[in-house]
Amino acid sequence: MKVIQFEDKPLAHYSYAIISGNEMALVDPARDPKPYYQLAEKHNVKIKAVFETHPHADFVSSHLQIHKETGATIYVSKLVGANYPHQAFDDGNSITIGKSTFSAINSPGHSPDSITIIAVDENNHHAMFSGDTLFIGDVGRPDLREKAGNMKAKREELAESMYHTIQNKFNHLPDTTIVYPAHGAGSLCGKNMSTDSQSTLGRERKENWAFKKLSEAQFINHILKDQPFIPSYFGFNVDINKNGAENVQSSIAKPTFQFKVDNSDFGNTVVVDVRNKDDFNKNHLPNSINIIAETDDDKFETWLGSIVKPEESFYLVIQSIDNRETMLKRVAKIGYEKQLKGLITLDAVTFEKSKELNIGEFKNHLDKYTIVDIRNKSEVEAGQVFDSAISIPLNELRDSKNEIPTDKPIVVHCAGGYRSAAGRSIISNLIEKIPVYDLGDDVTKFKKQ
Structure with missing residues (x-):
């Protein structure tokens, strides 16, 4: 055997x-x-x-x-x-x-x-x-x-x-x-x-x-x-x-594909951008959510199924046509291919950019920022990174608009930087006019010993 x-x-x-x-x-x-x-x-x-x-x-x-x-x-x-x-x-x-x-x-x-x-x-x-x-x-x-x-x-x-x-x-x-x-x-x-x-x-x-x-x-x-x-x-x-699931090959053949999109009109349909954080920050569609899927170490499937609800329609922004088949199969692992309306690559047109956090300014003036901790409840219970942080787990973030103060710039953090990219993009979609920053992997500089 x-x-x-x-x-x-x-x-x-x-x-x-x-x-x-x-x-x-x-x-x-x-x-x-x-x-x-x-x-x-x-x-x-x-x-x-x-x-x-x-x-x-x-x-x-x-x-x-x-x-x-x-x-x-x-x-x-x-x-x-x-x-x-x-x-x-x-x-x-x-x-x-x-x-x-x-x-x-x-x-x-x-x-x-x-x-x-x-x-x-x-x-x-x-x-x-x-x-x-x-x-x-x-x-x-x-x-x-x-x-x-x-x-x-x-x-x-x-x-x-x-x-x-x-x-x-x-x-x-x-x-x-x-x-x-x-x-x-x-x-x-x-x-x-x-x-x-x-x-x-x-x-x-x-x-x-x-x-x-x-x-x-x-x-x-x-x-x-x-x-x-x-x-x-x-x-x-x-x-x-x-x-019993449908045949995976025929099922993933149904979503459409749009090459080098130069407009941002996708109505109220959720847009999930799977590119890395740097590319997303340089240029992304308005109201899109950055759930990174660069490598097998990225828990894309889990977070897609946690942030986007079952049967909720969405589009997927990918880096290149070379990523199309891989991403279709990753979506299909959790049965979400039926609600995937289509895949998109972006043209050189500039849509929106994300601002980078001035780490020095943030470190010296923590009181001037609203800090949102999007780690899971068990992680927060094991120890907070910032005593003043508001705890809202990433999987609950889309429904938490009323829990986030809007009187200061907002800084989002997780444990190591992967989830905070998604968190920052979600909060930016919920709140207008207030800057929202991603602390990213710089969170490790603030962890208590």
């Missing part, structure tokens, strides 16, 4: 291909199935199965497309009530792929319908594909299903389920079992995940807080405390994954 891990860095998502004999199984595949097909061609194997550990909240899966294009059977818990062709896969169910046996363990906690996939090869090597149940160093958050579209479950009940899952469901597995989670550090599906991409069950039993000797009440209190915010697109994605 050979396990190949695929990583989607912006979403901190791991998916898997398991090759055994001349057959392949997939676990929690990303929106674009092409990499899995390329791997199958390389090894001359047939894709026989797609396992969905649960309906994901943070990305759109390609399980239905893969089924249609390869004939592979989709295996998912009967508790999902999936609206696509599938085979129920729950406690007691098992199948053989190549020379390996795959079985299901119902493992509720992150969601009521989560399953963990156990694979055992001919040499008795064990692997567990734990989805969003067991992470490296943590377990999945239990509070997403309260706001997950049509699939509801209370956080306290799911926290209790997670306690019993961790206490009882995996006890029969050997310490040597390799743990392959669906997410790593940076995902909003948990709060304290390791940067390691895999582990062993024995290591997790020793090091993961969830395996410590805690009472049920202590466990529930810990897991519910200080969870990150929930992006607005999470429930939207759960519903898409329950029904």
Whole structure:
């Protein structure tokens, strides 16, 4: 049995291909199935199965497309009530792929319908594909299903389920079992995940807080405390994954493209500019929002789905025609391609510019500025950078016009500079005549020791 891990860095998502004999199984595949097909061609194997550990909240899966294009059977818990062709896969169910046996363990906690996939090869090597149940160093958050579209479950009940899952469901597995989670550090599906991409069950039993000797009440209190915010697109994605997404290639072919635009009339439609901060500041369309998508380290998908609401129409300003296909695929990862009206590149016409902050002036006269801290609530609780700052998380900023004073110039900051570019652009769209500045990565000069 050979396990190949695929990583989607912006979403901190791991998916898997398991090759055994001349057959392949997939676990929690990303929106674009092409990499899995390329791997199958390389090894001359047939894709026989797609396992969905649960309906994901943070990305759109390609399980239905893969089924249609390869004939592979989709295996998912009967508790999902999936609206696509599938085979129920729950406690007691098992199948053989190549020379390996795959079985299901119902493992509720992150969601009521989560399953963990156990694979055992001919040499008795064990692997567990734990989805969003067991992470490296943590377990999945239990509070997403309260706001997950049509699939509801209370956080306290799911926290209790997670306690019993961790206490009882995996006890029969050997310490040597390799743990392959669906997410790593940076995902909003948990709060304290390791940067390691895999582990062993024995290591997790020793090091993961969830395996410590805690009472049920202590466990529930810990897991519910200080969870990150929930992006607005999470429930939207759960519903898409329950029904199965459209073919990604045909879906991303629908948005229009406008080359070298020389006018700024886009009505009330949101305009998202994905270029770097310097290019945006030099010239951008009025009322546009700067959500940077230069590299895979930029959490563009998460912030697009947090700032722009599901089904809210928007345009995308890109740097070059060379970025068109990449950005379409990034938008499609969270199912937002249907609401994307079109992509745009800008002509040499000057639209609007952003002023740079005089750091020396700001440092010497903090009292002359309104400082807006757009970090998450948990970050602010861990320590403020400026005692006088107003805290408004970035994902709430578009609805916070009345919370921002307009008697002084405004300076926006986050933790390292990425989010503040989006924050500055949003506040500039909300407030007229008052200068709005981005502190950027200079915020590190002000952090308290």
